[in-house]
Amino acid sequence: MTDGLGCSRFVVWDSTGSRVNWDGHFVDWNGYAESGGATSLLRHVEVNAEEIRDRYLTWVDELGESRIGGRRIVDRMAVGSTGFSIWWMSSIVEKSFWNTSTMATVVRLIALDGLIARGEPETVTVVSDRKEVRRAVRRLCELREIPCSTERAGVEAFGVRFRRWIFGLLPRPIQALRALIDYAVRGRPVRGRRPRQWDDSASSLFLLSCFGHLNSKEAAAGRFDSRYWQGLYEVFRESGVTTNWLQYFATSADVPDLATASSWIDKIDANSEDQGNHVLLESYASPRLHARALWRWICQLPSMVPLRALARPGFGPDLHAILWPVVREEWLDDLRGARSMNHQLWLAVFEAACGDLPHQRRGLYLYEGASWERAFVHAWRSAGHGELVGVPHATIRFWDLRYYIHQRTRERGGLYSLPQPDRLVRNSVTAAAAFEAVGYPEQRVVDCESLRYAHLIDVETMDQVPSSDGIFRVLVLGEVRPVAMQKMLRMLAATIPLLDFEIELALKAHPHSPVRSEDHPSLSFQAVDGLLNKLVGDFDVAYSSNGTSAGVDVLLAGLPVVVWLDDDDLNLSDLRGLPGVGFVGSPEDLASSFQGIRAGDVPLPSIPNFFTLDANLPRWRSLLTESSVPSLADLPEAGL
Template sequence: MKDNVLYIWDAEGAPQQPIGRLVLWRSYGEDSCPEAISIPQWIEENADSLRARYLAWVYELGQVKVQGRRLVDFLDIRPGFSYWWMAPIAEKCNFSKSPHITDAVRLMALGDWAAGTSFSEIVLVSENRSLSKCLASWASHKGCKFRWKKIPPKRTQHSLSKNIFKWLPNPVQGILSLTRYLFQRWPLKGAGLSEWLGAKGEMTFISYLFNLDPVGLAEGRYKSSYWAHLPDKLSEDGQAVNWLHLYVIDKNLPSARFAGAAIRSFNGKSENGQVHATLDSFLGLGVVLHVILDWLRLCLKWPGVRGLLSSTPLGECDVSPLFEQEWRASFLGTTAVLSTLYHNMIEAAINSLPVRQRCGVYLQENQGWESSLLQIWGVTGNASLIGVPHSTVRYWDLRYFFDPRSYSRKLTNELPMPYRVACNGDAAIGAYKRGGYPVHELVKVEALRYLYLAEAKPRSVQTHGFMTSGLRVLVMGDYLHSNTHLQMRLLEKAFPLLPIGTRIIVKPHPNCPINPEDYPELSMELVEGSLGELLAECDVAYSSATTSAAVDAYCMLKPVVSVLDPYGLNLSPLRGCAGAFFASTPDELASKLVSATKLPVHSSIRNEFFSLDPQLPRWKTLLCN
């Protein structure tokens, strides 16, 4: 009878006494359970089918009829623009905003594995209440009993105010979030506005006020790693450019007051008509009033869409419990308020440009605000808008992929798309093509963030010995704290297994500092500086599960070991690349950090990943045309 029980283990470590068929929900395998089914491993082996089916589900959800209209039409908040494209469920940010997408994909994988198999009982060991509801529904569909063995949740250190906020009604959360945003960003109101209103440039760049060069910032010059020396080239050619920045808090600009001072400094020292403003520069009572009106429109639409997810299963499973909170907040709470705020600020910024724009360029990550930009740009009569994926396009970063039917654009309120997608090399173009993107709308340009690789001296292809000086491991931190913490905890456990004399050199992400006191068993050196210079001095690089810095090391012919995150999908940019190493246990990590340095190094693949001509001929051609 035990063999007829499905035992799903959604907890750390291995089960002590599993009964029946054991399924590991968030583990790539346990030595103590060699016959267990690993759902993460099953996903990797059936990735193309699972990804395509999830994207198809999102597309078909947008086509569901609500009060006689397609959902995508029902949610229009402006003529020709639907709020659907700003909603998190359509954005599909599975690694950050919507991590529950991982469980949705795992439920599909479980259904595939169990197809045609009957069980007397399904047992779930987990702290995840939403997952238990989904599996209870699936068990009912399969005609078997369901039992949830709830385990104590992990303790998370949230402040009292955050805990109180979480339990407030969604509309109250929305009001508080809007108030907080206005309080924090109001000092940017009007920064660069007079220059913007007098701008003569016919080209606009929309970018993040982040990743700024500290030296340039101190001198009052705009220099960002997103754009390398492209702004200087445009200025030298006499191109007047308007820069619309989305401010992101970091150590260089820790508050809106500092950001406002930077904008004023940029404008004071700009040449050849370069103009700088931020999205928050357009804050005002009129914008706030429009936000409230748009939010009320969404609240009125809520009764029509409230039960939509539960009536649209993903395969055999009702996944609505996974998305319930997100879906509600998309209409009633914080997500709705901040999305409409971005929409109205973008509308104010683009509408106030005094000159019709012949070209626009924006950093493309397929976030919700980009859909607003694409719609507003066209409605105001401006010409070509070009999207620029500034880093790598990762297989499981679902933001970059859509069901192929989305690209037909034969009806109203269809997927907003740029005139062209400027890809930074063959790897990005290949990823878009394999995802079904229209080939004629892809164009190759130089990889601005990676131009330093053209001059960087790669590691010798000879086997590198480290025994005389000790193994040097460069740790490249992640943007997200959760990913960085997982990476550092795994390394801390693996550290005693590494050779004596191993040096752990840690470069945190600018937006995610690392405190050595959080990892007392790990001897480390915190460093800053150029990633290229640090890579040149290390033997092996160790990356988080998602960071694109892994590609920097890979292109410099350094062996790279990346975390295989059991909590999420494989978001590594090196997924599928020859010579890339992955580890999910301390033993595996220690072994691969050592063995990776002893294996023959893969041949140079820089040009396969990126276009690296520092003269930027492709960029010049694109922008001139």
Template sequence: MTTSVIVWDRESDPPTDMKEILSWQSYVQRSNVSSIPLYLENHAERLKKKYLAFIHDLGESKIGGKRVIDHFSEKDGFSFWWMTLLAEKSPLKSPGIYDCLRIMALEEILLERKPSGVILKSFNRELGQIIHVLCKNLAINFTWQPGDRPQKEWSLRKLYRALPYPVQGLVWFVVHLVTRWPLRNLEAPAWFSGEGDIFLCSYFIHLDPVSCAKGHFYSRQWEKLPKYIHDSGRRTNWIQHFMPNPVVPNVQTGLEWLRSFNLDSEKQGKHSFLDTYLTWKVVVRVLKNWFWLNALSWRLRKIQSAFYPKGSAVWLWPILRGDWWASVNGATAINNCLWMELFDAALGDMPRQKTGFYLHEKQGWESALIRAWRKHGHGEIIGVLHFPEAFWLLSHFDDPRSVQSKQWCSMPLPDRIAVIGPVAWKAFTDGGYRSEQLVEVEALRYLNLLKENEEPAPGSANRQTLKHSVSASAKGSVLILGDISPKLTHNFLGLVENAMKLLPSNYKFTFKPHPGNAISLAKYPGLQVDEIEDALHRILADFEVVLTTCNTSSALDAYLGGLTVIIYSDGRSFNLSPLRRHSDVHFISTPEELAEVLQKGDQNTAVDSEYNEFFFLDPELPRWKKLLQRNSN
């Protein structure tokens, strides 16, 4: 047994004069400091499987002689459980998942080192509670030293989060109705009803602004596929998720664009927003279901005891209770009820569709779509991956028992998942999916990586060199890519701002915001950058270096384009980059590290064989054509 260890959860670096420090939020390691995030990375496979098993077991746990999944069930065999934040497991929506994995890593460290005591230096009440319970269960002395909690400025968002969860839910619903009610003004399209017509569900973001402003629908999430469908004599019906973004900043712009597309529906497809199906009847049904979930939360009030992973002394309830309450009586709960009713109305209004596609991200709305699709007797529904798999994007992974279950209220799954590359295929088969549940398709968003004048013959694209030739004027030019997370983007830009003070003046920085997260650069007066919103593939050749966060897959575009890639990952959240284990990609966490990497000038050393890991690429779309032709028979 060793002496006491200190768990250091502070923004500042741990002191050098203390013994046995376990850093909670940093990858830094030295003689007296061990990193919990680094331990998690080094034992990622085992701990990831352990968390996925915990979520499966939580749904299967019984309260009052009935499975939790069954408590959430509808008469048709659908369970709201699969729409909860707990079952969704998105690190972007549920940042506490990272704390859960770190706590599980800490448990293993304590079992190995067997300290006499643990001293926690942290302001985090939930962390203090959870480590206290862990130490009690392991018979280890525990001391919590919270120190003086820093004063935080109040904001409307923080005030909202301080409200009781049911009040949050009602506030969210009222705001959503007020902002989206004008979308009801869109004329309901007379949906195409031909045998070969195709349904698609998509996000109204990542649009080409020049084309769309002229009435020509072009989505960078689907690229050339809609044109191929039209050229093959088939028509498309589109349900769009409206999301304000820099390209479509308001409802009025969205309505104008959809009306212009529908004027040429034979070529552009028929389009409607999901929120166009808002009615007072829908509102009443949403509230009815939400009240039912509120009552259910009372019947499941003893669920806290189920928040122990099997064979573990860790109690995860203090971290995950916010996700639980949001999912049963908060904003997530009422949002899920709304999705259920909107998809029911939309797909009930639509004539039978033989084939449907949607963007597969394992978000809650997808379960509502699948349920309504089958309820109204439509044909095959296929989820389409549109970005590469990331190891820690847990929403894309499930315990194999959940995937393979045939029980009542089993997890809603599409008939097949369209997989865009070998890495994703292996991830799904390793996760319990059968090969017949998957189908290969070209990665539509990444076809632009192929050289314009060296497009391979059909079927041979995976052997093609994908690197762009970087222009001579790009020397010293750095492209900064924004993130969809406001908090991560703020920390990231602050780091770049501080790094600029350490760099010579010959670097030229340009910032491209994420389409779903508008940023005011005025908040960063020391950040001397230009701003650009052009499509990424059109501007990459103008830069030598791409700097981004660990949350976005855009780094992969730059990597395959031959640029030097630097990724910000500081240990405070999951490394969600698809380039996580690539040795020629630079991961930095401090301004000093960023300045050092930039001045060192290391080059991207990717070889052609690595490209085969990520994507199926062929400009002729043979895999897509095969899939569509099979579904037309």
């Protein structure tokens, strides 16, 4: 709602408490519901999403090119004589919504800037317990020459404030040294356990992959079959391709710890079947490598001092003055905190691994846009290896800005330019949309099948038949974030009394986030498990969060999906923008969606070729058997 934008006073309300009875137009920082004439900032974000995202990417590009003493920020963050700049690993460039809430806050502030420019209020009041939000809105108003007052909401728990205060007492350099020690201790189970021999034949293919999405029983028995690369192993054998695998470890339900991962890899390598050569990235860590990372970190500290200019009024693009209070803490962590040490460790370990490899004609890696990927690409190039292809293994969400880089950033060459893959795989509708959004050159795209979603090949869209007993059956799809899952279930509990028909619930929990029924006494649900495409026939609708990809599976199988929107977050759903998918921000919205689906008023959206699927993997076969590998000179600049 924007009817009140002409009001002389804006009240930016960032609080979970009830609004006070003030004159003025309320702009709610959180929530998608618009009541009492207020404007939901998150709904405004949805309406103006492309413009806001473009402004965000422009700010990052212009900030990196901003100069301090005649040198760009990119140049000042160079790591010795490596030719690599830590800028590309910074939180500002990564823009991850997984690690912190900063990205979503930046998006809100850009949206608020647009609202204020449109409404032209005479005064602004911001109510928030977060000092960075109060400071950012005050700076915004100063820039727009609008008087601004700030108030604390006074509802933030004492424990939250106390933990933040305690953490702030630990100096960042101490946090950095602690990160180094933690890394060294974690890697002890696999230190020095290198492959017996890398394959150096002309037919060898390198793959950088996460050691996960495995069948634990199969892996423990020495058989490697990661769902990240499902079906590709047979193609390797038939095409005569030998493989060198560099696996990085991430804790999961499949692989609980590094020692287990190491044990399984030993058994996989000992298996008489040809499954390629496998080694954990962490095995390249050593006391010498730790010392190299520490030395580089120490040497870089003096060069970081001039970067304090980012806090100076008037520095950089206009948006920077507004956003600085929000990004400041993470930026300082990038310069001299735990994150700064982790940057150096990632770079050093990838240099060691890529330097140990014999020349590789081509490499594939799981592409997520994570900060450490830039260190890997740089190390790959520095070691003189061949073509590098990034493979998105999941859907690319509109607001997963890790995948999005401004076109100017991508095309800018020279020293310390952005490390980028030579080509990217396009394997879904969302990948195609993301590539198009940033002007990614078609010559740098290679179309291949989506391996991780191969299980959808044989899925037949079911016909929706109402339950004969009149009970409305809901499949609840679990969310990996426990707090979000609790909020999602609380909304469901608040919705049930609004319905005039009987409802039956079943819950498929996320494998990394179990849900206990005793934690939700107001809900009665049955726990279910198994492949989603095998479950959908028993239900009338799926209730999904905006943070899980499971909704895609059930939608393609023919089950209507209603997506819960987190009051505190952006719309991160893979299904965002698809007609016929319900997005709900309140119990009333959810009740209305259920009623419409039960009445047959909501047709299923038609999504032809959401994923590129073919059991024979002809596109992958074509890529792997290319007679020549494209050179950098043959293709435009890469990157997304």
